[in-house]
Amino acid sequence: MAEVGRLAICLALLFAAYAVGAAVVGARRRSAAVVRSAEHAAYAAFALVAVATAVLLHALLTHDFSLEYVAAYSSSTLPTRYTVAALWGGQQGSLLFWAFMLTLFTTIVQLQNRERNRVLMPWVTATLMVTAVFFLGLLTFIANPFERLPVPAAEGQDLNPLLQNYWMMIHPPSLYTGYVSASVPFAFAIAALAAGRLGDQWIRTVRRWALFSWAFLTLGNLLGARWAYEVLGWGGYWAWDPVENAAFMPWLVSTAYLHSVMIQEKKDMLRVWNMVLVLLTFTLTIFGTFLTRSGVISSVHSFTQSGLGPYFIGFLAMVIAISLGLVIYRLPELRTHATVESFLSRESAFLFNNLMLVGIAFAVFWGTVFPVLSEWVRGVKITVGPPFFNRVNAPLGVALLFLTGVGPVIAWRRASPRNLWRAFAVPVGAGLVAALALAIARVPFGYAFATFALGCFVLGTVGQEFWRGVRARQAMLRESAPRALTRLVGKNRRRYGGYIIHVGVVAVFVGIAASSAFRIEAQKTLRTGEEMDAGKFRLRYERITTAEDAHVSRLQAIVSVWLDGRQIATLAPEKRFYKKPQQPTTEVAMRSTLGEDLYLVLGSYDPPSGLATILAYVNPLVSWLWIGGIVMAIGTVITMWPSAAERRAPAYELGGARVPAE
Amino acid sequence: MLDRRRFFVGGAAIAVFLGYLVFYFTRATAMYYFELDEFLPRREALAGQALRVKGWVATVSLDDPATNELRFELARQDGSGAVPVAYHGIKPDMFAAGREVVVEGKYEGGTLAARQVMTSCPSKYEAKKEGA
Numbered sequence: 001m002a003e004v005g006r007l008a009i010c011l012a013l014l015f016a017a018y019a020v021g022a023a024v025v026g027a028r029r030r031s032a033a034v035v036r037s038a039e040h041a042a043y044a045a046f047a048l049v050a051v052a053t054a055v056l057l058h059a060l061l062t063h064d065f066s067l068e069y070v071a072a073y074s075s076s077t078l079p080t081r082y083t084v085a086a087l088w089g090g091q092q093g094s095l096l097f098w099a100f101m102l103t104l105f106t107t108i109v110q111l112q113n114r115e116r117n118r119v120l121m122p123w124v125t126a127t128l129m130v131t132a133v134f135f136l137g138l139l140t141f142i143a144n145p146f147e148r149l150p151v152p153a154a155e156g157q158d159l160n161p162l163l164q165n166y167w168m169m170i171h172p173p174s175l176y177t178g179y180v181s182a183s184v185p186f187a188f189a190i191a192a193l194a195a196g197r198l199g200d201q202w203i204r205t206v207r208r209w210a211l212f213s214w215a216f217l218t219l220g221n222l223l224g225a226r227w228a229y230e231v232l233g234w235g236g237y238w239a240w241d242p243v244e245n246a247a248f249m250p251w252l253v254s255t256a257y258l259h260s261v262m263i264q265e266k267k268d269m270l271r272v273w274n275m276v277l278v279l280l281t282f283t284l285t286i287f288g289t290f291l292t293r294s295g296v297i298s299s300v301h302s303f304t305q306s307g308l309g310p311y312f313i314g315f316l317a318m319v320i321a322i323s324l325g326l327v328i329y330r331l332p333e334l335r336t337h338a339t340v341e342s343f344l345s346r347e348s349a350f351l352f353n354n355l356m357l358v359g360i361a362f363a364v365f366w367g368t369v370f371p372v373l374s375e376w377v378r379g380v381k382i383t384v385g386p387p388f389f390n391r392v393n394a395p396l397g398v399a400l401l402f403l404t405g406v407g408p409v410i411a412w413r414r415a416s417p418r419n420l421w422r423a424f425a426v427p428v429g430a431g432l433v434a435a436l437a438l439a440i441a442r443v444p445f446g447y448a449f450a451t452f453a454l455g456c457f458v459l460g461t462v463g464q465e466f467w468r469g470v471r472a473r474q475a476m477l478r479e480s481a482p483r484a485l486t487r488l489v490g491k492n493r494r495r496y497g498g499y500i501i502h503v504g505v506v507a508v509f510v511g512i513a514a515s516s517a518f519r520i521e522a523q524k525t526l527r528t529g530e531e532m533d534a535g536k537f538r539l540r541y542e543r544i545t546t547a548e549d550a551h552v553s554r555l556q557a558i559v560s561v562w563l564d565g566r567q568i569a570t571l572a573p574e575k576r577f578y579k580k581p582q583q584p585t586t587e588v589a590m591r592s593t594l595g596e597d598l599y600l601v602l603g604s605y606d607p608p609s610g611l612a613t614i615l616a617y618v619n620p621l622v623s624w625l626w627i628g629g630i631v632m633a634i635g636t637v638i639t640m641w642p643s644a645a646e647r648r649a650p651a652y653e654l655g656g657a658r659v660p661a662e
Numbered sequence: 663m664l665d666r667r668r669f670f671v672g673g674a675a676i677a678v679f680l681g682y683l684v685f686y687f688t689r690a691t692a693m694y695y696f697e698l699d700e701f702l703p704r705r706e707a708l709a710g711q712a713l714r715v716k717g718w719v720a721t722v723s724l725d726d727p728a729t730n731e732l733r734f735e736l737a738r739q740d741g742s743g744a745v746p747v748a749y750h751g752i753k754p755d756m757f758a759a760g761r762e763v764v765v766e767g768k769y770e771g772g773t774l775a776a777r778q779v780m781t782s783c784p785s786k787y788e789a790k791k792e793g794a
Contacts, residue, residue: 339669343672348669351673352676355673359676359680362680362684363684366684366688367688370692371695380696380700381694381696382693382694383693383694384687384688384692384693385693388688388690388691391683391690392683392684392687395683396680396683523752525728583755584756586755603730604727604752605727606728608728609728613730613752615752
């Protein structure tokens, strides 16, 4: 069976390479037949990669330990759901999964554009297939997932216990989806440059793909944070690890693009800038993949040195060279003459929003690669830790939150005093009232204070927009309030979906600010029956219990939680000892409410004395981070949902060029 | 019509501010990161400075879960060049003799006083080549 998978990958590589050649030739000779042939080759590549993926999945599920990959990342006692996750749990498998997604998206894009964008499509196919050739080349020559062991293993070494977690099932696929789908806007950008079709056509075509990619990057980052929070047991959700940064940077640039593209659509400005953002987003996804696979920068997630680094560097260099070369070549045609007329305008607010997002991305990039830079320049590795990222990004984040409120409601071109008053009187009032309330509640001045007050300001702008929209419909169309609300959102999905995303963003900001600024930590070594304090909670260590099965043995500390003299919960933080890669892991116990999380870790346990060390964290408002994520997801779905006119169009046209501007 | 120049000045001001933030906090939070072999020859010169050292756990001389005291030697992979490490705190799950770790702390009086001991996942993406 495995040989079928191997063969499929090699053939897919050939088809992809052919698709690149045929697409370019077809584009230059303007031969529709040759271009079709390229597209068919891309379909074939997809089918073959799908076969290879199915073969690897089958090998995992049937525990074929004669395969190195299966033996290294799974075992016969591993639960089925994690056996499936092992498909992307290892180096080769994750590359195959990447190739699978990429060819799948290529197929979808080609089907969507069978009858349109015919000038762009050969270049789109060529770009996507160049990327496919890169990944399939790695799979063929460097990282073969179907490598046989000289002697079949009797049992697998099992998936890393840290990955045996619910969130790890969905976090990598969603992140990969976000990463890989960023290649579609990239391919259209390259196509627009190559074909010299620099108008808005390609931008409209990739609007949904860009949103799709952004949505999955958002989801992937939040799920990763959630995984870290539940599994790593240090009480936080984000450590500015290079791997986290690798996923965060493309998200930032992609967010910047989604905003600045609106300026291009409305005002035909920023064409070069938007082009660069799309190209940069893709470059950062490849850079992120490189970071996590090359061992260049040490990280707790680090994939050990795998020899893939130089290939990624080469591919990155090619991507950057071609992107830059094309942009410079087309620069005269990309220039537009429209300029921003006033600092007090929506254009300007969006520009500053972009500066902040790209600035944060730069700071994150700087901090991530600083060890490498310092080694080049000074011969010594110097690292900057989480404090660097927190301190640089806190002021930028607060400024960004402020602009989140300004951008959507300030007037285009030039805001008059009248417009400013009409747009901002209520939101600013809301922010000031919030600030006053915070001051009375003796919340200390600082970033958290600013975040809460600005959050209310942003909610004020969003609330005002909804309120005015509903009132206008009620007055003009005599609709009931709920009906007016659903119609309002339904008719302007992009706008109101965007507002809902902003509400989610506020919740995320509040969750991050509160849990960063007001977190309480306590640690104590206790005998049975002894107590400790954690913020307002009193914890009593009751006893230790043990349990065991074939896969894992557990040691649980039973801790009762008391508040104001009443017992409110019993928590059981746990140490697990996985049997395959003999390794202990920490299982956190949590009591989560909207107000705060009580987060308990069994730090250590000494059997002879019965002493247990309990770590307790009280993380205020951290739930709002996850709730905000859900709200953002809902907003994104609303934004992307096709309008009635689009739904009447044939399905394959969705996301395509004929989508009327809203 | 807003003069393009004014806009560039505004943008440049922000860029300068950003550059300053990055520069300032880089200096404020920078910490040396050494491989053990880089650390050994200059350890006396670095005494008292916060730094990170990467090496392998050789022998563990004290590992007491009752007091959370941990003492071990950080060495090259073959066990040579050992530097004693003292750590008080929760031992990371993946800490074990033979593992690669990064110790963050200060070198004082011939001992690395660790503030933090970090382990990297040994086998997340790449299996050990020797097999189980």
